[in-house]
Amino acid sequence: MTYSFDMLCPTRIAFGCGKAQEAPEEIRRLGASRPLVVTGPRLGKSAMAAEFLAALEKAGIPGELFTGAEPEPPAALVEEAGRNIHDKGFDLLIGLGGGSTMDFTKGLSVCAATEQPLREFVGQGLVPAKGLPMIMIPTTAGSGSEVSPVAVFSFPDEGVKLGLSSPFLTPDAALVDPLLTVGLPPTTTAYTGMDALIHGLESYLSRRSNAMSELFSLSAVAEILPWLEKAVKNGSDIEARTHLSLGSLLAGLAFSMAGTAAIHALAYPPGGTFHVPHGLANTVLMKSVLQFTLPWCGKKTEGLARALGVDGADDAERAEEIFDRLQRLVEALGCDIRLRELAIAEEDLPKMAKACLKEARLLANNPRPVTESDALAIYRRAW
Numbered sequence: 001m002t003y004s005f006d007m008l009c010p011t012r013i014a015f016g017c018g019k020a021q022e023a024p025e026e027i028r029r030l031g032a033s034r035p036l037v038v039t040g041p042r043l044g045k046s047a048m049a050a051e052f053l054a055a056l057e058k059a060g061i062p063g064e065l066f067t068g069a070e071p072e073p074p075a076a077l078v079e080e081a082g083r084n085i086h087d088k089g090f091d092l093l094i095g096l097g098g099g100s101t102m103d104f105t106k107g108l109s110v111c112a113a114t115e116q117p118l119r120e121f122v123g124q125g126l127v128p129a130k131g132l133p134m135i136m137i138p139t140t141a142g143s144g145s146e147v148s149p150v151a152v153f154s155f156p157d158e159g160v161k162l163g164l165s166s167p168f169l170t171p172d173a174a175l176v177d178p179l180l181t182v183g184l185p186p187t188t189t190a191y192t193g194m195d196a197l198i199h200g201l202e203s204y205l206s207r208r209s210n211a212m213s214e215l216f217s218l219s220a221v222a223e224i225l226p227w228l229e230k231a232v233k234n235g236s237d238i239e240a241r242t243h244l245s246l247g248s249l250l251a252g253l254a255f256s257m258a259g260t261a262a263i264h265a266l267a268y269p270p271g272g273t274f275h276v277p278h279g280l281a282n283t284v285l286m287k288s289v290l291q292f293t294l295p296w297c298g299k300k301t302e303g304l305a306r307a308l309g310v311d312g313a314d315d316a317e318r319a320e321e322i323f324d325r326l327q328r329l330v331e332a333l334g335c336d337i338r339l340r341e342l343a344i345a346e347e348d349l350p351k352m353a354k355a356c357l358k359e360a361r362l363l364a365n366n367p368r369p370v371t372e373s374d375a376l377a378i379y380r381r382a383w
């Protein structure tokens with residue numbers, strides 16, 4: 001761990017039940033008056049979206065609704081939507097939805113500032129300018145996109161999902177309201193919750209972790225672990241929902257500094273090519289990647305064991321306890337699934353092993369370097 005770090009967190013964070021209602025004040029604070037509310041097709045038809053727009057209207061800020069934010073957003077779709085809204089005079093974007101919707105919103109913001117394709121900005125620090133200001137209102141507890149400088153898009157021609165990371169993608173405000181996650185179905189709660197938990201785990205183990213990011217990472221794990229199963233079993237448990245929203249936010253702050261690593265890198269090809277939901281793809285690969293990585297993590301094995309509430313006489317025993325604890329959780333959530341059960345054939349594994357190497361930004365964070373043959377062996381273990 002390093003005690004030297006730079007933390008950039010320009011997002012104003014408002015957290016708590018009912019905080020989504022503060023949107024009009026937040027829009028005014030940012031000097032805007034004509035927001036575009038970006039959401040997905042399902043949420044776009046919901047009472048939540050209608051009520052949100054009505055509240056803006058009542059506050060004297062008429063907003064327009066865009067309902068085309070698709071899951072795992074293809075870059076070309078974002079660019080087309082950006083062209084369509086370009087001359088309509090919107091001065092602020094509101095991302096109302098889960099991680100994909102928030103990433104879609106970030107893509108639209110970039111498209112407002114430049115006409116270059118998003119593919120040119122894949123990587124670290126390549127977005128050339130700040131686009132339209134953004135307020136994020138997450139309706140899942142998972143991606144941490146409400147505070148992160150990262151947006152991930154799929155590039156179907158290449159069969160991958162790739163990330164852009166830039167301070168210009170960090171939202172201006174995040175209204176994190178656990179009440180908005182109450183209607184989430186159990187499966188979505190499980191997948192998104194596992195994504196947040198894995199953000200905590202991976203950012204902690206990352207080679208770029210520091211004294212501050214590790215506090216966020218371990219706190220995120222401690223918030224999520226005891227509450228995820230409860231929220232999946234009883235979606236109306238506001239206390240559980242609140243802990244998950246907080247855990248997801250903390251994990252977002254953690255990986256904004258330290259990044260994620262090989263679990264995410266190896267999860268992107270199953271997501272990009274086979275449309276496996278992001279949180280599920282991470283979950284399916286978690287154990288195999290940790291078995292590969294943990295022997296290289298030194299003292300962090302002890303820290304991770306403590307955060308997960310397990311122990312052991314030495315690191316090898318602690319690692320086994322960590323796998324057992326995570327396995328129990330995955331089974332309790334109904335997510336104990338293998339790659340072969342997700343319509344992925346054994347012949348697809350070499351292609352995925354090649355494709356995941358494109359996630360160089362993430363693989364560089366992994367404590368143990370990952371070669372193509374390592375990736376293939378990991379995929380085989382998870383298959």
Ligand SMILES: [Fe+2]
Nearest residue numbers: 143195199278
């Ligand atoms: Fe993730």
